[in-house]
Amino acid sequence: MGTPVKDVTIPDSALRSLILQKHCDYIASYGTKKDDYEYCITEYLRMSGMYWGLTVMDMMGQLDRMNKDEVIQFIQQCQHECGGIGASVGHDPHLLYTLSAVQILTLYDATDTINVDKVVDYVKNLQQDDGSFYGDKWGEVDTRFSFCAVACLALLKRLDAIDIEHAVEFVLTCMNFDGGFGCRPGSESHSGQIYCCVGMLAIVGQLHHINADLLGWWLCERQLPSGGLNGRPEKLPDVCYSWWVLASLKIIGKIHWIDKAKLTKFILACQDDETGGFADRPGDMVDPFHTLFGIAGLSLLGEDKIKPVNPVFCMPEEVIRGNGIQLELL
Ligand SMILES: [Zn+2]
Numbered sequence: 001m002g003t004p005v006k007d008v009t010i011p012d013s014a015l016r017s018l019i020l021q022k023h024c025d026y027i028a029s030y031g032t033k034k035d036d037y038e039y040c041i042t043e044y045l046r047m048s049g050m051y052w053g054l055t056v057m058d059m060m061g062q063l064d065r066m067n068k069d070e071v072i073q074f075i076q077q078c079q080h081e082c083g084g085i086g087a088s089v090g091h092d093p094h095l096l097y098t099l100s101a102v103q104i105l106t107l108y109d110a111t112d113t114i115n116v117d118k119v120v121d122y123v124k125n126l127q128q129d130d131g132s133f134y135g136d137k138w139g140e141v142d143t144r145f146s147f148c149a150v151a152c153l154a155l156l157k158r159l160d161a162i163d164i165e166h167a168v169e170f171v172l173t174c175m176n177f178d179g180g181f182g183c184r185p186g187s188e189s190h191s192g193q194i195y196c197c198v199g200m201l202a203i204v205g206q207l208h209h210i211n212a213d214l215l216g217w218w219l220c221e222r223q224l225p226s227g228g229l230n231g232r233p234e235k236l237p238d239v240c241y242s243w244w245v246l247a248s249l250k251i252i253g254k255i256h257w258i259d260k261a262k263l264t265k266f267i268l269a270c271q272d273d274e275t276g277g278f279a280d281r282p283g284d285m286v287d288p289f290h291t292l293f294g295i296a297g298l299s300l301l302g303e304d305k306i307k308p309v310n311p312v313f314c315m316p317e318e319v320i321r322g323n324g325i326q327l328e329l330l
Pocket residue numbers: 238239240241280290
């Protein structure tokens with residue numbers, strides 16, 4: 001007998017259709033109760049939280065329910081003298097939150113409300129001689145930051161500011177024998193890192209370095225009997241991985257290799273019919289992060305009540321196209 005597969009069972013009572021309006025109401029009310037325990041403990045990722053919430057509202061066609069002026073003012077207050085942007089007012093700048101801020105401003109067509117030249121300098125100064133990127137001044141290197149840097153500059157149309165050739169070389173040193181990518185050279189493949197590396201290569205038009213058959217195979221093996229996808233072998237399925245795996249498959253032209261009907265069923269089962277929103281797995285607590293990736297995943301699977309999503313930027317395709325950004329997908 002082989003090792004038992006780690007998986008979940010979808011209960012018979014699980015939802016089978018999309019409760020779109022409940023998700024809109026859930027996101028619209030999230031963050032309006034500012035003394036909420038949950039709201040307070042998530043301050044360290046407030047900027048990304050706003051990106052998740054605003055992006056999913058845009059994909060569901062209800063971005064106008066959010067307070068645009070308040071959001072823009074908040075982002076302005078989070079930009080530092082060095083150009084970088086923090087998670088919240090008074091928090092240190094980091095590439096992760098700088099990208100979230102740029103994504104939000106792109107949704108609102110309002111990048112001119114912050115100092116773009118300084119953002120570009122901030123990103124440029126985080127690039128190292130080997131082509132890698134630090135996430136902030138503390139010097140942690142991770143392929144996630146290579147994606148953040150390139151995505152951020154692409155949205156600002158300033159990719160010329162960095163050394164792309166070295167940036168690509170570094171990402172390729174993190175490619176493994178299984179076709180996947182890790183966070184640093186020699187690190188094991190993980191679907192979150194694969195998404196970042198594949199996305200980064202797509203933005204700079206270098207996807208030909210990828211062995212799409214080998215990587216596609218590894219990604220498809222993430223699908224479990226429940227239909228859900230895990231992030232790496234021996235892990236439980238999770239809605240956010242359905243996004244990272246599915247988007248990577250879309251970028252390398254292999255999305256048809258997974259069982260779409262079963263994955264759709266798994267994602268729909270992660271909705272909470274009382275509160276709205278999606279959880280990581282059926283029956284767990286919902287949050288804005290998994291709500292975005294649940295909706296974005298369903299969009300890639302062809303759900304027509306949701307706007308088509310761009311698999312690289314995880315933003316509405318119409319926003320990316322409207323900005324004149326062309327991407328090479330396989
Ligand atoms: Zn998750």
